Amino acid sequence: MRLKFFLRMIFYSLLRRRMRMLIALTAVAVGATIISGMVTVYREVPQQLGREFRAYGANLLIIPANEAATFDTNKISDIREILSGHEIIGAAPFLYERLEINKQYILTGGTNFTELQRVSPYWQIEGAYPAAGGREVLIGAQLAKIFSPYEPSEIIGQEVTISAGEGTAMKKYVVSGIVSTGGKEEEFAFMNLDDLQQIVGKPNQISIAQFSVVAEGDSLKTLEQKISSGVTGIQPQLVQQIANSEFNVLSKLQVLVLLVTAIVLLLTLICVTTTMMAVVTERRKEIGLKKALGAANENIVREFLGEGCLLGAFGGLFGSGLGYLFAQSVSLQVFGRGIYFSVSIAILSIVLSIIVTGVASLIPVRIATAVDPAIVLRGE
Amino acid sequence: MALLELKDVSMVYNGKVRALDGINFSVEKGEWVAIMGPSGSGKTTLMNIIGCMDKATGGEVILDGIDLSDVDADKLTEIRREKIGMVFQQFHLVPYLTAVENIMVAQYYHGLPDLNDAMTELKRVGLEDRANHLPSQLSGGEQQRVCIARALINYPVLILADEPTGNLDEANQNLVMKIFHELHAEGHTIITVTHSPDVGREAQRCIVLEHGRIKS
Numbered sequence: 001m002r003l004k005f006f007l008r009m010i011f012y013s014l015l016r017r018r019m020r021m022l023i024a025l026t027a028v029a030v031g032a033t034i035i036s037g038m039v040t041v042y043r044e045v046p047q048q049l050g051r052e053f054r055a056y057g058a059n060l061l062i063i064p065a066n067e068a069a070t071f072d073t074n075k076i077s078d079i080r081e082i083l084s085g086h087e088i089i090g091a092a093p094f095l096y097e098r099l100e101i102n103k104q105y106i107l108t109g110g111t112n113f114t115e116l117q118r119v120s121p122y123w124q125i126e127g128a129y130p131a132a133g134g135r136e137v138l139i140g141a142q143l144a145k146i147f148s149p150y151e152p153s154e155i156i157g158q159e160v161t162i163s164a165g166e167g168t169a170m171k172k173y174v175v176s177g178i179v180s181t182g183g184k185e186e187e188f189a190f191m192n193l194d195d196l197q198q199i200v201g202k203p204n205q206i207s208i209a210q211f212s213v214v215a216e217g218d219s220l221k222t223l224e225q226k227i228s229s230g231v232t233g234i235q236p237q238l239v240q241q242i243a244n245s246e247f248n249v250l251s252k253l254q255v256l257v258l259l260v261t262a263i264v265l266l267l268t269l270i271c272v273t274t275t276m277m278a279v280v281t282e283r284r285k286e287i288g289l290k291k292a293l294g295a296a297n298e299n300i301v302r303e304f305l306g307e308g309c310l311l312g313a314f315g316g317l318f319g320s321g322l323g324y325l326f327a328q329s330v331s332l333q334v335f336g337r338g339i340y341f342s343v344s345i346a347i348l349s350i351v352l353s354i355i356v357t358g359v360a361s362l363i364p365v366r367i368a369t370a371v372d373p374a375i376v377l378r379g380e
Numbered sequence: 381m382a383l384l385e386l387k388d389v390s391m392v393y394n395g396k397v398r399a400l401d402g403i404n405f406s407v408e409k410g411e412w413v414a415i416m417g418p419s420g421s422g423k424t425t426l427m428n429i430i431g432c433m434d435k436a437t438g439g440e441v442i443l444d445g446i447d448l449s450d451v452d453a454d455k456l457t458e459i460r461r462e463k464i465g466m467v468f469q470q471f472h473l474v475p476y477l478t479a480v481e482n483i484m485v486a487q488y489y490h491g492l493p494d495l496n497d498a499m500t501e502l503k504r505v506g507l508e509d510r511a512n513h514l515p516s517q518l519s520g521g522e523q524q525r526v527c528i529a530r531a532l533i534n535y536p537v538l539i540l541a542d543e544p545t546g547n548l549d550e551a552n553q554n555l556v557m558k559i560f561h562e563l564h565a566e567g568h569t570i571i572t573v574t575h576s577p578d579v580g581r582e583a584q585r586c587i588v589l590e591h592g593r594i595k596s
Contacts, residue, residue, distance in 0.1 A: 005484060005493040009477065016476035016514070289472045292433060294461020294489045296454065374433040
């Protein structure tokens with residue numbers, strides 16, 4: 001009955017003092033909104049930016065172990081299993097072999113072009129990627145100049161003869177496009193992996209696999225170790241430039257967001273403390289009355305902390321919802337992608353609001369306990 | 381033995397301002413005493429000391445066998461809670477609680493709040509039909525009656541009323557005085573502090589203060 005009446009008292013104290021409650025609730029809710037929003041942004045920024053970074057190419061390479069030239073394609077599915085839980089943007093297998101194209105030895109890569117486009121979206125293609133199952137080949141821009149010195153683009157649509165070398169069967173392929181990357185790839189030719197494996201007689205063999213994984217610096221290193229110990233016959237390698245710059249940018253951004261969150265938390269604390277102090281000042285007479293009626297200091301402390309915590313809970317509840325909308329809008333505006341509502345962040349912001357309001361109430365509560373009950377007799 | 385006994389009680393503020401000087405009187409159980417005097421005579425200071433909200437700087441105050449000059453602030457709060465029922469001039473009801481909840485507040489600080497007991501006290505002052513009204517929805521007279529019901533709820537040994545009719549019109553003043561007469565008839569010990577001769581005359585005995593001393 002005592003607890004029931006206590007709850008009734010603090011509940012009505014908020015409910016029936018609507019204007020005052022609304023001001024205090026707004027202060028807490030605004031704080032909770034920003035905190036919940038910032039925490040969501042803090043959590044989401046690495047993931048969202050991680051995806052953005054994937055446009056710069058693979059961040060994890062898989063090469064054969066023990067100086068072998070190739071490894072089995074099945075290893076890719078084993079690696080995918082280890083990476084489950086992380087978003088894999090793409091995993092492009094490559095087999096590199098020297099082929100004779102139009103009587104010239106050219107380093108040729110066999111790959112899965114669907115995966116390649118995911119891993120290396122920055123490749124510029126004039127024409128088109130080779131169609132799956134079609135006898136088509138993609139020529140690097142430098143190579144195109146060799147085949148068609150006056151007008152390299154004229155090579156597109158023309159037939160080239162390809163063989164594994166002298167004395168092997170020659171096959172005709174159509175050039176589907178020219179690739180420009182600004183890198184070594186411009187000197188290579190590319191065809192479907194199955195075709196290359198068949199031509200060179202290395203079924204299910206690849207020389208390298210390029211993975212584009214959404215993972216932050218440290219977790220990527222952990223993944224590298226897991227793959228290294230979990231899959232035999234291969235050796236994982238991080239693409240250091242990409243991984244390092246990604247890690248640096250993300251770390252700096254996270255520190256920035258963390259600092260902003262900490263400052264907002266401090267400002268919220270000050271704001272709520274000020275509001276609670278105003279509430280206490282305004283209720284000096286009520287506190288004096290309760291003490292005149294025999295309330296001990298503990299009773300007054302309990303009531304004000306109770307009110308503060310209730311206020312924090314309601315403010316946190318509103319704030320976590322509004323914070324999600326804030327973070328959602330930030331994510332949509334900046335990254336063009338939505339984010340999921342996180343129950344854990346909602347609970348965190350409610351708990352944080354309760355703690356902040358509780359802590360913010362401590363100074364006013366100390367003032368409250370110092371109120372002299374005699375003020376009610378003096379009519380002050 | 382007297383319920384309340386003051387022996388040579390004095391109160392000096394900041395070592396200079398002498399608000400009370402050598403006050404001696406006693407109040408028997410069941411007695412109704414009025415403390416009167418003009419503004420600045422020391423009525424409020426005396427009321428604070430008797431109501432356990434302040435401690436005298438000199439002399440002895442014995443309430444129901446307890447020497448108030450000997451106890452700390454926490455004990456004073458406890459004595460106030462257990463032994464005194466207060467009625468204020470400005471009613472002082474908690475604005476966000478209903479009439480019955482305002483009575484239950486006093487129960488809450490004393491022990492267990494009980495709706496039935498609170499309703500019985502409200503009925504006693506004729507306000508059972510106003511139980512769920514907020515103070516802002518009650519007239520001055522009604523608020524004062526709620527205040528009296530709150531003062532009675534914990535069965536205090538002493539009812540201390542500060543200008544209980546000071547903010548009331550004549551009709552409500554009569555109503556409140558009638559309740560005080562009923563309480564006195566039931567055996568309650570009452571001290572009213574007032575500057576009104578009419579209210580003072582209702583008590584059995586008047587103590588008149590002037591410049592911190594008992595004039596008569």
